[in-house]
Amino acid sequence: MDSLKFHVLYEAKYEYEDVVTSNDNTLKIVPYDGDNQELLEENVDTEPKGYKTRYKDMFGNIVYRIKVIEPHYSLVIRSESSVNVKLKEMEDCMLPCQIEDETFLNSSRLIDVDYFKPIAKELLKSSKSLDDLVKNTVEFVRNRLKYKEGITNVDTSAKESFEIGMGVCQDFAQVTIGILRASGIPARYVMGLVNDNPISTHAWVEFKSPSGWIPVDPTRRKFYNIAYVKFAIGRDYYDTPPILGTFVSKGKGWLKKLTVMVRRID
Known part of the structure; x- marks a missing residue:
């Protein structure tokens, strides 16, 4: 490794x-x-x-x-x-993957999993593996959300930012988490620093695979082998x-x- x-x-x-x-x-x-x-x-x-x-x-x-x-x-x-x-390798699996972690599968204060279930159902139709699902989810989120500061804040829920269609890294991360959880994949919120000239803290996602927790950054469209420095993990922003x-x-x-x-x- x-x-x-x-x-x-x-x-x-x-x-x-x-x-x-x-x-x-x-x-x-x-x-x-x-x-x-x-x-x-x-x-x-x-x-x-x-x-x-x-x-x-x-x-x-x-x-x-x-x-x-x-x-x-x-x-x-x-x-x-x-x-x-x-740098941890992501071990793929054919869906449905049997990966359990109740804490990071359920709704949290800023992420309503039930709201994202219809979206997850559609994405699962076009995804054969965990790798497919993660990449399809990130592409979906990036097509639906436009990066724009000053529209949302730390109290904006994933549902609200998704319906607004704009937000920052917190919003990209929480919407992605909501869809992955609704698809049956444990996912958690991560706060820390990118490793290439950071100017502030950043938010990204870790999802659970057969080989453990794997990072993905929907805001910057980066997958898996990401050597960011994480400060805190949690269910959503409120934990971090x-x-x-x-x-x-x-x-x-x-x-x-x-x-x-x-x-x-x-």
Whole structure:
């Protein structure tokens, strides 16, 4: 099995129009440690520094919670890590494949599987194998959705973005997941970084094959041997936001700058 080693950086800088007396953030900005990834080292911190705890959630995602109580007008959240990403071969199977995983077959808050069953039924007619189904599904989604920012948001469901016909990587991923689940194939949402000059986090899909979880990126039309760096997996976006937090201040706050980097290590 081929593998690639990467140095990974995620840094977000927030600014506030008035003093912040408390800032509490939950972070999923460390590479996933499991499946096709091996986390080699990690360092997560903030400026100003805060009280830090680390744990794994129900999906195995590494989660940091950092609470800053030192008064501040800006906050930097930074993660640096190195990870080994293994390229896993997809083992095909003739449909119907007997692959079980109830968690990633059922509907979730943003993905209504029943809504996509009529579409799945039609795609299954023209698909003999799992490989056929995945590729037919991606082509269908790309023909039905136009990539456009500012139309959808993180709370937009797969059904809504499909009916709008526009969206971003989150929408492409969730619609693809909905169709695959409706076809009887376990599929999960992935958040992380692409390995070719990323400018922000990206969303893609992993489906379960006889050889395990295999990546596919419907937004960029990439299949299987994708050496992206995944930060978190889940049923849909709600299980995977990179930063989720609250702060106490009389003024507003905003993301001033986001810096991400994935660099190959020999």
